[in-house]
Amino acid sequence: MSETTIAVALEGQLRLDDQPAFHEAAALARQHGERLIVLVCRREGQRLRGPHQQRLEREAMASLQANLAAVAIPLLQFPQSTTAEALETIRGLVVPAVVLQGQESRLFADWPIPAETFPRVFAEFRRGLQQAPQPPLPPADLTGLGAGLEAWPQAWLQPQQPIPAPEPSACDPRSAFPFCGDEATALARLQHYVFDSTGLRDYKASRNELVGTEFSSKFSPFLAIGSLSVRRIWQELLNYQASHGADEGSEWMKQELLWREFFIWSEQRHGAAFHAPGGIQQRPPQWDANRERFRRWKLAQSGHPLIDAQLRELRATGYLSNRGRQWVASHFINELRLPWTWGARCFEWWLIDAHPALNTGNWAYLAGVGSDPRSFGGAAPRRFDLERQVRRYDPDLTHQTRWS
Ligand SMILES: Cc1cc2nc3c(=O)[nH]c(=O)nc-3n(C[C@H](O)[C@H](O)[C@H](O)COP(=O)(O)OP(=O)(O)OC[C@H]3O[C@@H](n4cnc5c(N)ncnc54)[C@H](O)[C@@H]3O)c2cc1C
Known part of the structure; x- marks a missing residue:
């Protein structure tokens, strides 16, 4: 050898x-x-x-x-x-x-804004960016860099467990993410969403929908396990814009990828405080640590049919739309008054795209201890009027019926 x-x-x-x-x-x-x-x-x-x-x-x-x-x-x-x-x-x-x-795949290899002056809110982050995202590298040429087959113990070249067949059947047939996690599937999804469908073009209008594979990109699970590079996504967005122009859909998608970047660098900037109950604002939390209410919530018995439907989808498939996540978190914080950190830990276990920085960043934002600019002035956490939200985003109760 x-x-x-x-x-x-x-x-x-x-x-x-x-x-x-x-x-x-x-x-x-x-x-x-x-x-x-x-x-x-x-x-x-x-x-x-x-x-x-x-x-x-x-x-x-x-x-x-x-x-x-x-x-x-x-x-x-x-x-x-x-x-x-x-x-x-x-x-x-x-x-x-x-x-x-x-x-970890990031748009910037080094601090895009110096750590000492890294802003607490997204708008300042976006305005203050001092460099453009870096382009991706192609796959490296690895031919000839393995040993002769006889050199390694045979077991090293064989999968330690048999390669599992792709497992779409492991998905609930109602899943909004009925895909396998491998790199080829990730790249095919990127090609499909950006170039081979109207997904990206329509993204700004569709991103708040609740049902199906096409209302948003579904890049997050691939990003979370590293089978897709965020720099590759950004590059394809630039390629798309070179031929289609910088339309609303592609600009909005770039903004969402910058949100991802913002939370990842924020976590690095604030360390343990980022995940602490008082968040980056270090504000004493106000909540009611009621274990029985929490137990029922975990069983999708939250007391509100809209939330229960979201929780059933989340537990069955691991995926939930961004709007659904916002409703569930807001209800957990404002109506059930449970500790947001409990909800965040459950999400981290259930979500197929679980990412500690993105998950905590979003929960803390909604709990009013993170990077929501309104909350720095002491305003109450954002509260969603769920009845209005149903009328607007699920008027025919399609989602609720599907997950009843
Ligand atoms: C309470 C709560 C918890 C969340 N937990 C996670 C998590 O653990 N992992 C995760 O990847 N996302 C999380 N998000 C952010 C967002 O909901 C998901 O990234 C998005 O729904 C994934 O679907 P998509 O890839 O189709 O998104 P698209 O809408 O197509 O967005 C494209 C990409 O932009 C990024 N992005 C979009 N929205 C956000 C956002 N609000 N914050 C940061 N980045 C964003 C993601 O990388 C996403 O893949 C959370 C949001 C909330 C409100």
């Missing part, structure tokens, strides 16, 4: 496209005649993933493993170990000369 090896620790980024660590590793390996191995380990501080997101991850992992095995590069999974622990486990067989870490 080759003794000079480079390891790439993927850090939750389950794709070949736009992976700077693969490019760096390939360049080094070609320079020094080394071989690559790929590790998938538990990230420091990684939270538990719920069953819907675990399914997507399995699908993405299996297809990545097969793609790497085709060039004789082993992908080793250590779901319970950190990278350091995994390296210790394999050191009897191989000691990599270099270990490169994958990075």
Whole structure:
């Protein structure tokens, strides 16, 4: 077996496209005649993933493993170990000369606004951006960087568990996200939504709808498990705008991707305070920690049929429209007066696109302890008039009937 090896620790980024660590590793390996191995380990501080997101991850992992095995590069999974622990486990067989870490996909590789002056509200973030998002990298050419097949223990090139067949059947047939998590599916969805349908063009008008695959992009689950790069999405939006013009739909989509960016950098800026009950405002929370009310809520017995329908959809499929998430969170905070952190933790377990920074950022915003500009002046949290919302967004009760 080759003794000079480079390891790439993927850090939750389950794709070949736009992976700077693969490019760096390939360049080094070609320079020094080394071989690559790929590790998938538990990230420091990684939270538990719920069953819907675990399914997507399995699908993405299996297809990545097969793609790497085709060039004789082993992908080793250590779901319970950190990278350091995994390296210790394999050191009897191989000691990599270099270990490169994958990075979460972001539009900006470094602070887009200096950390010291990073704003607390989105509008200032958007106005203050000092650089354009970086373009994505193509998939790195990894041919010839695996060992000869005989060099690795055969088990390293075989999936450690049989590759699961894509599992669309695992989806509830009513799901708004009836897709597999692998990279090919993610890229096909991007192509479909941006170029092969009117999805992107109509996005601004449709994004508050509740039912179906087409009212919004459904990029979030792929982004959460790293089978799609946000820089690739941005690049395709620019390509779309080059031929169709900067229409409302594509401009609005760019704005939403900047919201994602804002919350990710905010979490990095504020650390533990970002997830604390008092949020970045460090305001003492006012709530009623009523466990019985919380227990009933988790069973979709919230006391309001609109909310119960949303909760049933969320639990059955892992996906919920943005509007549905806002209603559920607002009702939880304002009507049930339960601790928003409890709701956020449940979402993190249930959501197929669970992402701690985006989830907490949105919950804290609605709880009035996050980045809602109104709340800095002490205004009460945003409250949705649910009867009006039903009349406006589900007038024929299509969603409620579907999830009754
Ligand atoms: C209470 C609450 C909890 C949420 N938890 C999560 C979460 O854990 N993970 C997650 O990815 N999103 C979360 N969101 C944001 C948003 O609801 C989802 O990103 C969106 O509904 C996903 O569907 P889509 O990809 O079709 O979105 P689209 O409407 O097509 O948007 C495109 C992309 O923009 C980004 N985006 C859109 N809306 C937001 C937003 N409000 N905040 C930050 N980024 C946004 C996402 O990356 C999304 O994939 C939450 C929102 C609320 C109100």
